[in-house]
Amino acid sequence: MEHITKRFGRATVLDGVSLDLRGGEVHALLGENGAGKSTLLKILAGVYTDHGGTIWLDGRIVRPRSPAHAGALGIAVIHQELSLLPALSVAENLFVERPLGRFGFVDRRRERACAERILAGVGLDLDPDVLVERLSLPERQLVEIARALGRGARVLIMDEPTSALAGPAIARLFELIAGLRARGVAIVYVSHRMEEIEQIADRLTVLRDGRVVGSARVGEVPLDQVVAWMLGPRNISAEGAPVSPAAREERLSVEGLSVDSVAGERPLVDRASFVVFAGEIVGLFGLSGAGASELLLGLSGALGARAQAREVRISSVPVRIGSPREARAHGVAFVPADRKTMGLVPGMTAEHNGTLVRLPALSPLGWLRPARERRAALSMAADVGLRPEALPMDAATLSGGNQQKVVLGKWLLERPRVLLCDEPTRGVDVGAKAEMHGKLRALADSGAAVLVAGSDAREIAAIADRVLVLRRGRIIAEVSRAEVTPAALLALAMGHDEAEP
Structure with missing residues (x-):
């Protein structure tokens, strides 16, 4: 990947990022949230297509147009949130995108035989007919990897693959990664855990604010240097910070x-x-x-x-x-990270969202008092710095910052x-x-x-x-x-x- 640039509106998310991947190598990609890791990998996986820069694969220029196209090129992603379909069998999941058969009919016997070979390739002794919902999380993750390899993946992107795994399952995953490396697969490994990176990665690259700020072979740079690359010069000190009473x-x-x-x-x-x-x-x-x-x-x-x-x-x-x-x-009040699905009611105004938790107090005998609600909404808006003219607007149409003000403000009303x-x-x-x-x-x-x-x-x-x-x-x-x-x-x-x- 050479000089990859990506903008969302006026915001530059990636600014001339270059990353090279080698067959038979694990390349760790590091960076804080918002550094640009996900965007870069989504470009490689064909999710984002409107970007600058060039992607080379095996000596030729490619431009993945979609995840399916990326898969056809040999690029696959193992997401942190697994994408298997729980109600289908293992075999059906392996071939859900490209069923085996002729003339519109699926050949289940052929799929089962092929599934057995693919599963054996990742060391899984599973019945291809078992439903995915009955598998353990480590088994599901290995099935996900098997699906990618079954499609001929030569570049494998692994996004925090151990985030929900325990010791034995992690060891098994690392054994599989070692086998993939021996087969010449290029692996991008996204993780924040240095003990994992030191164990399995060959090289590391650090992104910060959409740019590459450091790259080295694993073991050549100490942890404090990697942390410094991730944080940059804006290290906030505790001086002047609030002190508990x-x-x-x-x-x-x-x-x-x-x-x-x-x-x-x-x-x-x-x-x-x-x-x-x-x-x-x-x-x-x-x-x-x-x-x-x-x-x-x-x-x-x-x-x-x-x-x-x-x-x-x-x-x-x-x-x-x-x-x-x-x-x-x-x-006890809770301000969730996912404000759109857990913190707000789309279709309701910012005023109604902001006073929702106070509704019983604003509705004596079950009758809503609009004047009381308006006064409470204005108080909430003033408390969090929300402009009064935003109150009649659908909360879903507000900017992210104003949505968060509404979510926080409604609970501040409760004290x-x-x-x-x-x-x-x-x-x-x-x-x-x-x-x-x-x-x-x-x-x-x-x-x-x-x-x-x-x-x-x-x-x-x-x-x-x-x-x-x-x-x-x-x-x-x-x-x-x-x-x-x-x-x-x-x-x-x-x-x-x-x-x-």
């Missing part, structure tokens, strides 16, 4: 919280225990698949019985939170005792981000406990009084205000327990 009243206490995965493999959150005090902002920092989002979802009641804890206390009183309704009854925020400033501009940071600090100063999950080390280091670092669903470190730096957080999250000062 002297009064240490316990507001939220969690003991032994676990969140089960849907596939029944490694828990997404594994026995997390922590305390958040009144007036405090605690950061949850983890890279993709670390479990920070799932921890907040579990605490909010959104995952129901999948989330279990030995005990949860709010203001020292034991509570049970099995649903969002119960969470709200105990004064919750505990506020759970998952990536609260994702996709918003710098000005809106600063405003939201100020609102979170003001809520904490009023006596609430604020728990903020994020994968931007700079942002978490800037806003949090303490940071809990997660890796593979476990809290592996607590970093005090005095010790919080983006480099320290990244080093811990990437698998090294000590960071260079």
Whole structure:
């Protein structure tokens, strides 16, 4: 890939990126969220076609026009969110895009025989007729890889392939990768876990702000250099950051919280225990698949019985939170990362969305009082810096920053005792981000406990009084205000327990 450039509107996401892949090599691609990794790989996979630059494959220029075209060229993607169809059999999934047969009739016997050969090639002893929904997560991932190889993939893109796997399954995956390398397959391996990269990758390339900022053979550069490439010179220090209040009243206490995965493999959150005090902002920092989002979802009641804890206390009183309704009854509010599907109701105005949680108070005896709702909406808008003229607009048509203001503002109206925020400033501009940071600090100063999950080390280091670092669903470190730096957080999250000062 030479001088790849991609713009969305006036924003340049990739700026002259070049990346070379060699057969029989694992090339690790690193970078913080928003660095451009996903966009670059989507171009290679044929998802984005309107880009500048040139793609060479085996000495000739190609331009993937679609994922199907990329597959025909020998380029395949193993997504973090697997794309198999659970209700179909393994064999049917392997040939769902190109069924085997003649004259419009599928030859099931032929598909089954071919499936057995393909599965054997990745070391899977599975019945091709078994439904995918009955497979374990590691088995599904290997079937996904088998499907790609069955289509003749010579370039394999693996996006955080171990994010939901445990030790034995990871070892098995690495054995398969070693076999693919021996067969001459070029592998792009996207991960934040340095211990994995050091184990299986040959070279690494780091993207930052849409540009290549460093490339080297694995082992030739130390971890602190890789972190420096990822962060750049804008290392935010803790100087001048807010300090937690002297009064240490316990507001939220969690003991032994676990969140089960849907596939029944490694828990997404594994026995997390922590305390958040009144007036405090605690950061949850983890890279993709670390479990920070799932921890907040579990605490909010959104995952129901999948989330279990030995005990949860709010203001020292034991509570049970099995649903969002119960969470709200105990004064717990949740701002989700996916504001469009979990935080807003499309088709409703910003005013109605912003006052939704206050609807009972605005509707005595079941009758909505429009004047009360309008006053509450104006108060919400003023609180988060939303222009009043945006209130009558469909919330789905607002900018990302204004949508996030509505999602945050509706809960600020409630004055919750505990506020759970998952990536609260994702996709918003710098000005809106600063405003939201100020609102979170003001809520904490009023006596609430604020728990903020994020994968931007700079942002978490800037806003949090303490940071809990997660890796593979476990809290592996607590970093005090005095010790919080983006480099320290990244080093811990990437698998090294000590960071260079």
